[in-house]
Amino acid sequence: MKKQTxxxxxxxxxxxxxxxxxxxxxxxxxxxxxxxxxxxxxxEQVDAAVTGIYASxxxxxxxxxxxxxxxxDCIFVWGEGRGDMVTPGNRTSPDEQDMININxxxxxxxxxxxxxxxxxxxxxxxxxxxxGVLQKDNTFSQxxxxxxxxxxxxxxxxxxxxxxxxxxxxxLKLDATVSDARITPIPKTGSDTILNQIVADLKLAExxxxxxxxxxxxxxxxxxxxxxxxxILADVYxxxxxxxxxxxxxxKIISSNAFQLVTGSQFFxxxxxxxxxxxxxxxxxxxxxxxxFFDMHTPNQKRWGGAMHLPEQVFGLDLINATPLLDxxxxxxxxxxxxxxxxxxxxxxxxxxxxxxxxxxxxxxxxYRYADALLMKAEAINQLNRPLEASRLVKTIRQRARxxxxxPMDSTDKSAMTSYILEERQRxxxxxxxxxxxxxxxxxxxxxxxxxxxxxxAAISIAPGLQQAAFNKLKDPNSHxxxxxxxxxxxxxxxxxxxxxx
Numbered sequence: 495m496k497k498q499t500x501x502x503x504x505x506x507x508x509x510x511x512x513x514x515x516x517x518x519x520x521x522x523x524x525x526x527x528x529x530x531x532x533x534x535x536x537x538e539q540v541d542a543a544v545t546g547i548y549a550s551x552x553x554x555x556x557x558x559x560x561x562x563x564x565x566x567d568c569i570f571v572w573g574e575g576r577g578d579m580v581t582p583g584n585r586t587s588p589d590e591q592d593m594i595n596i597n598x599x600x601x602x603x604x605x606x607x608x609x610x611x612x613x614x615x616x617x618x619x620x621x622x623x624x625x626g627v628l629q630k631d632n633t634f635s636q637x638x639x640x641x642x643x644x645x646x647x648x649x650x651x652x653x654x655x656x657x658x659x660x661x662x663x664x665x666l667k668l669d670a671t672v673s674d675a676r677i678t679p680i681p682k683t684g685s686d687t688i689l690n691q692i693v694a695d696l697k698l699a700e701x702x703x704x705x706x707x708x709x710x711x712x713x714x715x716x717x718x719x720x721x722x723x724x725x726i727l728a729d730v731y732x733x734x735x736x737x738x739x740x741x742x743x744x745x746k747i748i749s750s751n752a753f754q755l756v757t758g759s760q761f762f763x764x765x766x767x768x769x770x771x772x773x774x775x776x777x778x779x780x781x782x783x784x785x786x787f788f789d790m791h792t793p794n795q796k797r798w799g800g801a802m803h804l805p806e807q808v809f810g811l812d813l814i815n816a817t818p819l820l821d822x823x824x825x826x827x828x829x830x831x832x833x834x835x836x837x838x839x840x841x842x843x844x845x846x847x848x849x850x851x852x853x854x855x856x857x858x859x860x861x862y863r864y865a866d867a868l869l870m871k872a873e874a875i876n877q878l879n880r881p882l883e884a885s886r887l888v889k890t891i892r893q894r895a896r897x898x899x900x901x902p903m904d905s906t907d908k909s910a911m912t913s914y915i916l917e918e919r920q921r922x923x924x925x926x927x928x929x930x931x932x933x934x935x936x937x938x939x940x941x942x943x944x945x946x947x948x949x950x951x952a953a954i955s956i957a958p959g960l961q962q963a964a965f966n967k968l969k970d971p972n973s974h975x976x977x978x979x980x981x982x983x984x985x986x987x988x989x990x991x992x993x994x995x996x
Contacts, residue, residue, distance in 0.1 A: 537634035540624045544642050547616045547649055548716070551777050552785075555609035558981035559601070564786040565609035566777065566859050570798075572604070572660050572976075573927030578951035579804070579920065581834070583796035590797065595956055596964040596973060600980040600995060607661070607979065610653045617650035618670040644702030648723045651695040652861070655730055658688045659931050661992065662975040666691060681988040689734055696727040705752065712769040715776050715858075721747050722775035725862035728870045733935055737874040744871035747774065753864035755894045758822040762837070762844035768858035772865065779856035787839035788855035800829035800836055800925070803954060809921060810898030821921065823895050828924040836925050865891055865922050873915050877939075881911040888918050897921065912936065916947070934974055942971060970994060 533539055554564045574580045575593040582591060589602045598605065624642050627634050657664045666683035668691070703720040707713040724743045731740035747753065756764055756772045764770040768778055779785040790797050805811065809824030825831045826846040828838055835841075835849070839857045842848040850857070868887045876884035885905035891897075901917075904910035919932050937947040945968065952964045967973040972994035983989050 534623045534627055534630070536631045537627065537638055540620070540627050540634065540639075540642050543616070543620050543624070544645055547613065547620065547646060548777070549783075550609075550613040550616050551649075552779070552783055553609070553612075554786075555606065555612065557603040557606045557608070558979070559603050561603045563603060563606065563609065565613065567786045567790065568604060568606075568609060569656065569859070569927050570790070570925075572656065573930050574798070574925060575604075575930070576951075576955075577929035577933060578954040579801055579808075579924055579929050580798045580836075581801045581955070583799050585795050585797045587797070595960050596952065596967045597960075598977055598995075600977045600983065600991065602977070602979075605976045605979040606981070607657060607664070610657055611667070614650050614653050614667065615671055617646040617653070618668065619672065620646040621650070622670040623672075640702035641704055644699045644723075645718050647695045647699035648703065648718045648726065651692045651699070651723075651730075652726050654688055654692050655726065655733075658685050658692070659733065659934070660976050661978065663992075664688065665986075665989070679986040679988045682990065689730060692730055693727065693734075696723050696730070699723045700727075705750070712778065715769040715773045716778040718775050721750060721752060722862065725774045725867060725870075728867065728874075729862075732870060732873060735877075735939060737877040740874040741871050741878070744867045744874065747864070747867040748871070753867070755864055755868075755890070758894045758896050761822045761895070762827045762841065764860070764863070765838040765857045766841070766844070768856075770863075772863045773858070773860055774862040774864065774867070776858040776860040776863075778858050781853065781856065784852070784855045785839070785857060785859065787836075787857060788850065788852050791836045791840045793833055793835055793840075793849065796835065798836065800834040801954065802834065804829055804834070804924075805831055807900075808917075808924075810900040812898055819896055819898070821895050821897050823897075823921055823924065838925055860926060865894075869915060869919055869922065873912075873919075876908055876911045876915060879908055881905050881908050884911055884915065888915060891918060891922060895921070912944075938971070938974075945969070948974070967994075 551565055554562045556562050571590060571593065575590060576596070582594060587603075589598075589604055592598050592602055593604060621643055624639060624646075628636070628639055654664075654666070662685045663682040665680050666688050667680065671677055699718075700720055700723045703718065703723055705720050707717055707719070724746045728740045728743035728747075731737070731743065753774060754771045756770055764772055768776060791799070801808075805825065809821040809828075812818035812820070820826075826837060826841070826844055829835065830837045830841065830846045832846065837846065839855075840849050842850045842854065868891055872884040872887040882905045885903055888903070888911075897918075901914070903914055916932060916936050920929060923929070923932075933947045933951055937944050948968050949965050952968060953961060956964050972992060975992055975994070977995035978989055978991050983991060
């Protein structure tokens with residue numbers, strides 16, 4: 495989508511504006527007209543609707559408390575706020591502080607899932623109404639339809655995957671809300687059922703999606719391809735403890751030879767310019783469509799910065815060479831050591847000198863890249879008792895990064911490799927919205943055999959006086975999921991609050 499014309503974006507904005515006025519359950523209903531029979535006539539209109547799905551990922555939602563929250567803002571905070579890689583800034587909100595301290599309530603605006611369900615409904619509309627255009631536009635081919643529906647299926651699955659990891663049980667709605675008649679309260683669905691639906695959607699999407707959209711390289715990064723569906727499915731299978739299946743999805747990406755690790759010294763450029771050879775699927779911004787990161791990470795008024803322990807305890811210090819080497823992913827790549835600004839999204843160079851200005855705030859949000867496929871496979875095969883093979887994949891990542899040895903790698907021990915892979919993911923995906931989900935996935939395995947992954951992170955991120963209360967809460971698995979937002983509870987009488995918050 496990067497560098498598309500303003501006209502294309504306005505088509506997408508038209509779709510988004512159709513949802514803005516609705517304040518009923520889940521804010522689902524588009525206004526009459528844009529989804530009616532008079533709209534779904536041509537392949538161009540189908541394309542505009544698909545573009546609207548991507549644009550909805552870039553858009554903002556207004557919470558019941560009147561806070562404007564971009565969806566990617568929520569994804570960042572959900573994935574990083576409860577982890578140990580970030581620290582609050584001078585503009586961190588009370589809601590964000592409560593998330594850090596494991597002290598959320600139903601009034602916390604970051605528990606508002608409205609933006610995710612809006613995007614889900616855009617997907618549902620395409621899945622339901624696009625097939626009818628085949629009979630109305632004889633230039634609209636089955637292949638074109640499959641490509642459109644495949645994108646909608648994959649992104650719907652991605653949205654539900656975020657929801658199920660964040661709230662566990664949520665309403666599952668698979669039909670389009672195109673009229674008042676379809677706005678009916680529905681209860682939450684169990685997480686296992688939702689995960690099975692996600693798997694089914696992604697398997698079907700894989701059969702419909704292309705491996706490439708043509709000659710414009712950025713399209714294959716900013717639109718979801720077959721490999722994007724494989725990456726999401728590999729992640730879902732890890733969450734479900736289906737390790738052979740996860741490894742198989744990773745192998746589809748690895749064996750394609752469609753991606754490569756960016757040279758270590760060029761690591762920062764993955765986020766500076768976007769559309770890198772390493773990226774599998776990213777949300778792209780440009781001068782016309784800016785990301786929300788400037789407001790989140792601007793020096794002197796930032797909401798989030800890097801944690802103080804990153805240089806020594808996460809990325810490591812070189813104590814051997816006269817001129818110390820730095821992990822290419824650390825200082826002046828993921829963060830700037832001087833002020834711990836999150837450099838992936840704020841930096842304009844890879845030496846820590848120049849910040850992006852507001853009109854340059856178009857770093858991509860990367861959902862998956864090739865390094866993720868390698869490390870997901872390493873995690874999966876390690877759980878299949880193949881730690882030596884897993885270690886070789888980790889070494890590939892570390893060699894690219896010029897990683898500093900902090901702890902020895904024990905490639906003969908599954909448990910030791912579990913921790914080692916988790917720590918490598920911490921370095922590789924710093925501030926990419928993955929840390930909390932990585933911690934929780936590893937902690938909950940084998941009936942919470944490694945709850946310490948969560949408590950150790952809390953010991954780093956939470957002030958000493960509040961730690962004991964947080965430790966006690968974390969002992970209850972129900973505390974690992976967010977509360978249902980108060981507005982949703984009041985709007986939908988069939989919703990029941992998550993157990994920890996009753």
